[in-house]
Amino acid sequence: FLPMSSPQQKPKFSAKSDCAQILSGIGLEGKVILITGTTSGIGIPTAKSLALAGAHVIIANRNIVQSQEQIREIKQEKSDAQVDFINLDLSSLDSVVAAANTFKSMNLPLHILILNAGVFSPDRKTTLDNLETAFGVNHVAHTLLVILLIDILKASAPARIVFLSSSSHAHHGIDASLPLEAKLECLCPSPDSSALGYKLYSLSKMCNFLTVRKLHRLYGEEGISTYAVHPGACIPTNIGRTYGFGGRVFFKIASLFAKTLSQGAATTVLCAARPEVEKISGKYWQDCREAEDNANALANDEQLQDALYEKTLELTKKYIK
Numbered sequence: 001f002l003p004m005s006s007p008q009q010k011p012k013f014s015a016k017s018d019c020a021q022i023l024s025g026i027g028l029e030g031k032v033i034l035i036t037g038t039t040s041g042i043g044i045p046t047a048k049s050l051a052l053a054g055a056h057v058i059i060a061n062r063n064i065v066q067s068q069e070q071i072r073e074i075k076q077e078k079s080d081a082q083v084d085f086i087n088l089d090l091s092s093l094d095s096v097v098a099a100a101n102t103f104k105s106m107n108l109p110l111h112i113l114i115l116n117a118g119v120f121s122p123d124r125k126t127t128l129d130n131l132e133t134a135f136g137v138n139h140v141a142h143t144l145l146v147i148l149l150i151d152i153l154k155a156s157a158p159a160r161i162v163f164l165s166s167s168s169h170a171h172h173g174i175d176a177s178l179p180l181e182a183k184l185e186c187l188c189p190s191p192d193s194s195a196l197g198y199k200l201y202s203l204s205k206m207c208n209f210l211t212v213r214k215l216h217r218l219y220g221e222e223g224i225s226t227y228a229v230h231p232g233a234c235i236p237t238n239i240g241r242t243y244g245f246g247g248r249v250f251f252k253i254a255s256l257f258a259k260t261l262s263q264g265a266a267t268t269v270l271c272a273a274r275p276e277v278e279k280i281s282g283k284y285w286q287d288c289r290e291a292e293d294n295a296n297a298l299a300n301d302e303q304l305q306d307a308l309y310e311k312t313l314e315l316t317k318k319y320i321k
Contacts, residue, residue, distance in 0.1 A: 013288035018262035019049035022269045028055035032108045035059055037117025039066040042231050042265040048074050049269055051081045060088035060099055090117055090141040091127040097319050100148035109156035110149055112272045115142040115163045120201045132189040134200040139207035144316045157223025162271045163212050165228040166205040184307045214305040216282025225281035227271035232259040
């Protein structure tokens, strides 16, 4: 007789799970979490849910007034919530350095770093450092922040780094047969690139994913786990604000069929807080599950991971001491 097979266990969480469900029964007292981009989109429930679960949350944003209002709203729900603000403008590498120094001056550990902020810039604006905006904000600035805080993360281990990537990372359009230098050139668009906004965004999200893989290889054995997260398709957010009226209409219609903000933030929160995923590092996540089956093969190219990381170090060397 063949042994009776047990029914496949139903996954604990799904695309419909929200932050409250992810954090049910989880206490984050004693954990320090730094999150970028919390005043809009999924950043709002990400910061709020983690603070309500007991973590000391530091929100890093460029809008001071909105950040102060966000802290006030969280404390209305939990008067003893620990939430602090650091000024951070990801379009300026000087601002990234200042934010890192501000965090260091707080003399706190850092258990979880969530790189949530993102820009979708179809009109190809450049950053204050003359980098193409999507590449500069979504990849270079965030990676610099990691580099500047890595010693604190290592000292606080076990620690986690969560990058907001996107399913659009797969739409990079890079021919896998190209030589390494050509691939790198595609990944790092020049400020005058003629590529369309969605293509530039997709490339920046591939950069995030490659960096997650690289950081896992660098620091996984030192107790730092890394995660690339796709939050969900076209959730209500102002990431499309640079699209003008037509873009706002498109995102408004699309949002009717999308996840709620809390559902969109749930995968981030899972990767940041659930104990059972602490050791699952360097992977791609969506809909509250590991989703390597949806990861684009280019992210596995270790030579490209290395080349992108070295290029980023080159671009930021004057900011790293």
